[in-house]
Amino acid sequence: MSILAELRRRFADALRPLAGEPGELLDMVRASQDPRFGDYQANCAMPLAGRLKRPSKDVAADIVSRLKVDDLCDPPAIAGPGFVNLRVRDDVLRSRLHAALRDERLGIQPIERPRTFVIDYSAPNVAKPMHVGHIRSTVIGDSLYRVLKFLGHRVVGDNHVGDWGTQFGMIIFGYKRFLDRAAYESQKVEELARLYRLVNQLVEYHEAKANLPELQAAVAGHEKALRDFDALANQSPEAKKKAGKDRKRLGQRQLEARDEVESARRRIAIVENDATLLKLANEHPDIGRQVLRETAKLHAGDAENRRLWEEFLPACLAELDRVYRRMKVSFDHTLGESFYHERLAGVVEGLLKKGLARETDGAIGVFLEGHETPMLIRKQDGAFLYATSDLATIQHRIDAWKPDVILYVVDHRQGLHFEQLFAVARLWGYRDVDLKHVSFGTVLGKDGRPFKTREGGTVELKALLDEAVEKALGIVKQSDAGLTEEEQRDVAGIVGLGALKYADLSHNRTSDYVFDYDKMLSMTGNTATYMQYAYVRVRGIFRKGNVDIDALRSSGAEIVLSNPVERALALSILQFAEALETVVEDFRPNYLTAYLFDSLARCYTTFFENCPVLQAETESLRASRLLLCDLTARTLKLGLELLGIDVAERM
RNA sequence: GUCCCCGUAGCUCAAUUGGAUAGAGCGUUGGCCUCCGGAGCCAAAGGUUGCGUGUUCGAAUCACGCCGGGGAUACCA
Numbered sequence: 001m002s003i004l005a006e007l008r009r010r011f012a013d014a015l016r017p018l019a020g021e022p023g024e025l026l027d028m029v030r031a032s033q034d035p036r037f038g039d040y041q042a043n044c045a046m047p048l049a050g051r052l053k054r055p056s057k058d059v060a061a062d063i064v065s066r067l068k069v070d071d072l073c074d075p076p077a078i079a080g081p082g083f084v085n086l087r088v089r090d091d092v093l094r095s096r097l098h099a100a101l102r103d104e105r106l107g108i109q110p111i112e113r114p115r116t117f118v119i120d121y122s123a124p125n126v127a128k129p130m131h132v133g134h135i136r137s138t139v140i141g142d143s144l145y146r147v148l149k150f151l152g153h154r155v156v157g158d159n160h161v162g163d164w165g166t167q168f169g170m171i172i173f174g175y176k177r178f179l180d181r182a183a184y185e186s187q188k189v190e191e192l193a194r195l196y197r198l199v200n201q202l203v204e205y206h207e208a209k210a211n212l213p214e215l216q217a218a219v220a221g222h223e224k225a226l227r228d229f230d231a232l233a234n235q236s237p238e239a240k241k242k243a244g245k246d247r248k249r250l251g252q253r254q255l256e257a258r259d260e261v262e263s264a265r266r267r268i269a270i271v272e273n274d275a276t277l278l279k280l281a282n283e284h285p286d287i288g289r290q291v292l293r294e295t296a297k298l299h300a301g302d303a304e305n306r307r308l309w310e311e312f313l314p315a316c317l318a319e320l321d322r323v324y325r326r327m328k329v330s331f332d333h334t335l336g337e338s339f340y341h342e343r344l345a346g347v348v349e350g351l352l353k354k355g356l357a358r359e360t361d362g363a364i365g366v367f368l369e370g371h372e373t374p375m376l377i378r379k380q381d382g383a384f385l386y387a388t389s390d391l392a393t394i395q396h397r398i399d400a401w402k403p404d405v406i407l408y409v410v411d412h413r414q415g416l417h418f419e420q421l422f423a424v425a426r427l428w429g430y431r432d433v434d435l436k437h438v439s440f441g442t443v444l445g446k447d448g449r450p451f452k453t454r455e456g457g458t459v460e461l462k463a464l465l466d467e468a469v470e471k472a473l474g475i476v477k478q479s480d481a482g483l484t485e486e487e488q489r490d491v492a493g494i495v496g497l498g499a500l501k502y503a504d505l506s507h508n509r510t511s512d513y514v515f516d517y518d519k520m521l522s523m524t525g526n527t528a529t530y531m532q533y534a535y536v537r538v539r540g541i542f543r544k545g546n547v548d549i550d551a552l553r554s555s556g557a558e559i560v561l562s563n564p565v566e567r568a569l570a571l572s573i574l575q576f577a578e579a580l581e582t583v584v585e586d587f588r589p590n591y592l593t594a595y596l597f598d599s600l601a602r603c604y605t606t607f608f609e610n611c612p613v614l615q616a617e618t619e620s621l622r623a624s625r626l627l628l629c630d631l632t633a634r635t636l637k638l639g640l641e642l643l644g645i646d647v648a649e650r651m
Numbered sequence: 652g653u654c655c656c657c658g659u660a661g662c663u664c665a666a667u668u669g670g671a672u673a674g675a676g677c678g679u680u681g682g683c684c685u686c687c688g689g690a691g692c693c694a695a696a697g698g699u700u701g702c703g704u705g706u707u708c709g710a711a712u713c714a715c716g717c718c719g720g721g722g723a724u725a726c727c728a
Contacts, residue, residue: 027667027668028669028670030667030670031667032671033666033667033670033671033674034671034672036671037671041670041671043669043670043671046670046707046708046709047669047708049708050707050708056708079671080670080671080708081670081671081708081709082708083670083671123728125728162728165727165728166727166728167728337728360725361725361726362726363725363726364726365725365726370654371654371724372652372653372654372724372725373724373725374725375725376725376726378726379725379726380726381726383726385725385726385727385728386727386728389728412655412656412722412723413722413723414723414728415654415655415656415722415723416654416655416722416723416724417723417728419654419655439656441656441657441721442721442722479688480688481688506664506665507663507664507665508664508665508666510656510657511656511657511664512657512721513663513664514663514664516663519663519676519677522676522677523690524676524677524690525663525675525676525677526664526665526675526676527676530676530690533688533690534690536688537687537688537690540687540688541687541688544687544688545687578667579667581667582667585667585668586667586668588667590664590665591667594665594666594667594675595667597675597676598665598674598675601690602675605690605692608687608690609691609692612686612687613687614687615686615687
């Protein structure tokens with residue numbers, strides 16, 4: 001058990017006579033931010049004083065008098081309005097460090113009451129290449145999977161791939177009309193991707209063409225509205241002032257309309273600037289409807305389309321697998337939309353029967369209190385929606401795995417969808433499972449707009465990985481570690497991928513962040529490169545000193561904490577477990593990166609600057625410091641591993 | 652129209668969910684280092700946490716109202 005958890009347990013005992021079940025008061029026992037306030041502090045006297053109507057210093061004294069921590073801490077101090085400050089005894093630190101030395105898990109016990117988590121992450125469309133938008137879900141989900149599992153929970157990773165939607169209608173249609181047989185024979189996935197892009201372009205072209213007049217009319221309408229508005233508002237300065245906000249809103253709407261016209265024009269231009277595309281477009285004016293028909297036929301069990309789908313799918317999945325292997329991400333299950341296809345009708349019927357869903361405007365939806373619009377589960381044409389499939393998925397996951405929690409690692413724009421989905425699931429009867437949308441922000445380019453190629457297209461994940469690795473290779477080549485070319489390539493892979501993942505994980509998941517290769521690969525600052533280099537440097541000490549660290553570890557050599565710098569490092573090492581606990585509290589991997597950088601690496605740097613290791617004053621001090629180095633290296637390595645990031649021994 | 656998220660140093664981001672003097676990195680200025688891989692180190696400057704009013708021992712964090720940005724808003728996923 002971590003020091004913090006142990007302290008909380010002691011505080012629970014001390015608080016119970018004063019406050020009954022302490023509950024959230026225990027959250028107020030925490031690591032101190034400032035060493036002047038000790039290692040840990042308890043802030044619960046102040047709120048309790050309010051409840052008991054007693055002076056907070058008295059309450060603090062009362063708590064301290066009941067608190068039994070003398071086997072863990074020096075005598076507690078009371079400061080300010082009633083903060084209880086605790087300093088862990090050095091012998092406790094030392095014995096915990098020795099326990100960590102001997103243990104693969106660095107002394108961290110699996111938790112006593114494990115829960116079952118299903119994590120839904122990555123979830124790409126299998127027919128399209130993965131792009132920048134998939135990074136966050138994949139990387140955050142994978143890290144949460146690793147941390148939860150390490151802490152001792154049961155975890156099921158499920159990749160809910162899109163393998164049943166319109167994109168397959170597009171490929172099937174493309175296959176039937178536009179296939180390049182030779183390309184298909186040699187490069188199946190590339191040819192399918194080409195077909196997808198081609199058909200999609202043609203569909204978008206016709207859509208844009210059809211919508212353009214209406215969109216232009218909308219712009220004209222907004223412009224006229226603006227002019228009328230101005231004319232009216234200009235009649236008196238007072239009216240103008242009052243109308244400022246409305247005017248702004250009108251202006252925004254007009255800009256949006258212009259953007260839509262712009263984007264429609266772009267889509268049209270792509271096709272019209274290319275004679276081959278234009279010819280195809282003209283030959284298939286009805287392509288949008290045709291694609292839907294192919295999709296509907298697939299869903300209805302049409303033999304030909306079903307056969308094609310079965311032919312395409314393995315290749316698409318294999319391609320995905322290649323990317324995941326490269327990213328070192330894995331799943332326990334890949335149950336895509338197609339897996340749930342046959343359950344969807346039953347879901348709708350069930351909800352109708354329970355009186356939760358009803359017909360509305362030809363479709364079927366569930367109306368929810370507090371929501372203007374219902375959640376539709378069947379379209380007018382009888383087709384099902386992703387809400388339907390998500391409900392079937394909840395049902396299956398609960399039947400199959402009996403989870404306590406299901407996490408959806410999905411971007412924040414789907415917040416409303418999940419709000420409705422979870423509400424329906426509860427009405428449906430699933431009240432014991434905790435459904436949680438682990439949402440995240442957008443990856444932005446340096447211009448602050450969503451990350452795109454210079455031409456405005458989406459950035460493929462593969463290209464992103466390639467570039468990160470290539471830039472990493474440039475850095476590795478500058479090193480004087482004397483690596484062979486092959487080793488350099490291996491290390492560049494580790495560094496490039498690590499940089500990409502770490503950049504994502506070190507940002508607060510709820511905010512957007514700016515994607516910047518130079519920053520993420522920087523040797524200084526909160527980056528994977530810095531952490532990996534830190535690891536290499538520590539390990540370098542063992543090499544340089546010809547130290548057999550495994551032997552030293554089991555030699556019975558003692559750790560001594562001869563100065564505050566060593567002590568601070570020791571405490572930081574032991575707080576790794578606490579960092580992992582905070583990650584899991586609200587599913588925020590950036591708490592782990594913050595720990596590694598702001599606490600562990602910082603303490604180690606200070607130690608490294610101030611405490612000679614190989615040239616320590618005495619042999620026993622040398623051994624002790626080597627053991628501290630060993631614990632630091634192993635904590636770095638394990639911490640990075642839980643983020644899905646590897647280390648190299650030299651770089 | 653309604654709902655959700657965001658606004659923190661010049662820039663990129665934190666802040667353990669209400670705790671003590673808001674922290675890092677980059678950039679800027681000034682010093683220092685013959686030393687385990689130069690990961691340089693130390694110091695300084697830089698903040699009315701968008702604005703205002705509340706809540707309380709205590710607010711970047713909670714509530715309400717503004718201002719600014721982004722997103723969502725029934726038959727795509």
